[in-house]
Amino acid sequence: MSIPVTILGGFLGAGKTTALNHMLRHATQRVAVLVNDFGALNIDAALLQGADNLVPLANGCVCCSIGPDFSASLSEILALAPERIVVEASGVSDPWRIAQLVKLNRQVRLEAVIVLADALNVTAQHKDRWLSDTLARQIARADLVALNKCDLADARTLAAAQATLQAIRPGVSVLEIAHGALPQALLVPGRKENASALIADAPEHGVSSWSWQSPGRFDEMRLCACLKALPASIWRGKGVLRLTDGRVMLLQLVGRRWSLEAFAGEESALVLLGTPEMPAAAALTAAFTAALAP
DSSP: OOEEEEEEEEOTTSSHHHHHHHHHHTOOSOEEEEESOGGGSOOOTTTBOOOSSEEEBTTSOEEEEOOSOHHHHHHHHHTTOOSEEEEEOOTTSOHHHHHHHHTTOTTEEEEEEEEEEETTTHHHHHHOTTTHHHHHHHHHTOSEEEEEOGGGSOHHHHHHHHHHHHHHSTTOEEEEOSTTOOOHHHHSOOSSOOSHHHHHHSOSSSOEEEEEEOSSOBOHHHHHHHHHTOOTTEEEEEEEEEBTTSOEEEEEEETTEEEEEEOOOOOOEEEEEEOTTSOOHHHHHHHHHTTBOO
8 A cells, every 4th residue: 555645734833843743752653754854843852863864763753854855855765664654844835735746656645735723823824915825825725724722822813713714715624723732543543544443543522523334335426425525524534445346445534635545454434533513423324324335
């Protein structure tokens, strides 16, 4: 199988460095992180094993500084056979441009473009004529926006931030977080590529979940239509699903992006995670049941 790649973007000060540190401290897979400057990452000293362009960490992860040629840096990190790759986009760049380069490499697959936004400042940044264009480009192609520093924002500020994000990208999935703590289920799920493992990786509070054992085989066109119709309140999903022609497919869903990839397994299960506003279990069961072959 191809190696999943997540692009992590966000304007200066949104909390990307904090999010990457949190991810590395809790990684359960061999993760390669491509950053603009790992010297600024301030990785926990207990994790560091070296200090060069390539920094191996004690937990099996590795950090690599992105050179002038992104494709060359990606090839260098692929030689280390990571299980997952996370790329940090600079604070003033468009993460979708990196995503396009990732899509050119057949050894990897783009899993998601996640953009962090600062709950305290995103509304003012959007109104600033010098910053608004950069912010809009970052959010415009995001599969999921992680609204960071929500613990510091009052209800009025938080509502304004949410409205700003929806104005830039109507219907985008927004996950409210604090201290850059992206759920492990989002960036680095458990080692096993099964749906049930996703529940164990989910945070305990503020997240709703739905799991389902499929009673039959899916019609591919109906399944795709069902996935496209899922609301923005669902921000992560994983499933192992069997189609009518007998193929077993691994479903990966992050925000508005989803993919089906051939999978060697027998489990037929689906798990979705989202905000408390995600559809009720009965509605989701009905929607996916309708996608089964007659």
